[in-house]
Amino acid sequence: MTARIQKFLADQQPATPCLVIDLDVVRGNYEALARSLPFARIYYAMKANPAPAVMSMLAGMGSSFDTASIYEIREALIAGAPAERISFGNTVKKQSDIAEAYRLGVRLFAFDSEGELEKLAVAAPGAKVYCRLRLELSKTADWPLGGKFGCSLDMARDLLMKAGELGLDAYGVSFHVGSQQRDAGEWDMAVGRAAMLFTDLRERGVNLRLLNVGGGFPAHYRTEAASHADHATALTAALVKHFGNRMPEVLIEPGRSLVGDAGMIRSEVVLVSQKAYDGPRWVYLDIGKFGGLIETMDEAIKYRVTTSRDSDGGESSRVILAGPTCDEVDILYQKTAYHLPDDLRPGDTVDFLSAGAYTSTYSSVCFNGLPPLKTYCV
Numbered sequence: 001m002t003a004r005i006q007k008f009l010a011d012q013q014p015a016t017p018c019l020v021i022d023l024d025v026v027r028g029n030y031e032a033l034a035r036s037l038p039f040a041r042i043y044y045a046m047k048a049n050p051a052p053a054v055m056s057m058l059a060g061m062g063s064s065f066d067t068a069s070i071y072e073i074r075e076a077l078i079a080g081a082p083a084e085r086i087s088f089g090n091t092v093k094k095q096s097d098i099a100e101a102y103r104l105g106v107r108l109f110a111f112d113s114e115g116e117l118e119k120l121a122v123a124a125p126g127a128k129v130y131c132r133l134r135l136e137l138s139k140t141a142d143w144p145l146g147g148k149f150g151c152s153l154d155m156a157r158d159l160l161m162k163a164g165e166l167g168l169d170a171y172g173v174s175f176h177v178g179s180q181q182r183d184a185g186e187w188d189m190a191v192g193r194a195a196m197l198f199t200d201l202r203e204r205g206v207n208l209r210l211l212n213v214g215g216g217f218p219a220h221y222r223t224e225a226a227s228h229a230d231h232a233t234a235l236t237a238a239l240v241k242h243f244g245n246r247m248p249e250v251l252i253e254p255g256r257s258l259v260g261d262a263g264m265i266r267s268e269v270v271l272v273s274q275k276a277y278d279g280p281r282w283v284y285l286d287i288g289k290f291g292g293l294i295e296t297m298d299e300a301i302k303y304r305v306t307t308s309r310d311s312d313g314g315e316s317s318r319v320i321l322a323g324p325t326c327d328e329v330d331i332l333y334q335k336t337a338y339h340l341p342d343d344l345r346p347g348d349t350v351d352f353l354s355a356g357a358y359t360s361t362y363s364s365v366c367f368n369g370l371p372p373l374k375t376y377c378v
């Protein structure tokens with residue numbers, strides 16, 4: 001937790017649960033990424049955290065934005081991003097939304113199918129389009145994004161040729177190595193596949209210019225992951241190896257790595273209980289899967305957790321951590337060993353560190369009447 005967040009919590013004592021984002025950390029992460037990949041344009045994947053203060057700060061710093069819906073496009077415009085710095089990166093879009101994005105000035109669109117290409121040809125004539133690739137990835141991403149989107153290399157080749165015939169600008173390709181990618185070794189295969197497609201299409205007279213390498217750089221959770229520096233080095237090496245002196249425009253879409261470590265969630269213990277005299281201790285919090293911690297699904301993301309009793313110096317033991325709602329799935333960690341102080345009691349605070357990404361956006365509107373996760377930017 002940063003000193004600025006600590007001061008905010010001490011001074012304001014906000015009601016819990018809440019998410020507090022330190023904008024200085026977001027700024028620092030953006031600047032560090034820009035320095036480590038000076039050749040790449042940064043399109044912030046705003047679904048990670050679209051808080052207006054985050055959006056307008058990044059827009060002011062020159063960031064571009066990767067959006068997934070017409071609603072996100074409108075938000076990005078309101079934050080001050082010009083339409084030329086917005087991509088419509090979802091490969092599944094309503095034709096009416098494509099048309100509105102185009103009317104608003106957006107000219108960069110993703111696709112991964114013939115059906116989408118046909119919509120784009122009608123609703124966004126002449127726009128720059130890039131094809132999302134589906135890759136055979138290892139299982140080293142904690143939040144994979146490789147199954148639902150993207151098409152095979154040979155289909156991508158045919159679709160990019162067809163894009164030109166339909167009057168679109170066959171601009172490039174994209175992939176995503178998986179969110180919270182722990183292994184920097186994944187870049188080599190992904191960039192290599194994309195480079196093969198560039199060569200294949202050049203031989204057929206189609207000159208691709210854009211490589212969109214997606215997101216994947218990690219935040220700091222309990223499970224060890226390669227550093228941002230390691231990722232940047234590996235990605236750069238892969239680009240040099242596979243593209244040499246035919247380097248395309250490179251676009252990167254960080255989400256988690258810009259905002260994850262910038263935020264923390266403060267929650268409160270509602271109940272500590274046992275279900276049998278010899279059973280495990282259950283700790284129920286005022287936040288759970290529906291309050292913004294859905295990435296604990298299958299215990300995929302393992303947040304670092306601290307409590308207001310940690311400095312007491314007492315004993316700790318294993319607990320099951322659960323949310324406050326009346327839903328059986330609202331358990332955060334049961335298989336994973338979380339040890340919390342034995343003297344933890346209702347009213348104590350439990351903090352989730354590095355919780356700035358994919359929390360406020362995933363929080364439900366009012367399941368059991370609970371309000372959505374409140375965000376403070378300091």
Ligand SMILES: *Cc1c(COP(=O)(O)O)cnc(C)c1O
Pocket residue numbers: 045047048066089145176178179180214215216217253254255256257
């Ligand atoms: C979610 C998403 C991202 C962001 O990924 P991170 O791993 O959070 O950096 C980037 N690109 C696309 C297309 C996405 O869907």
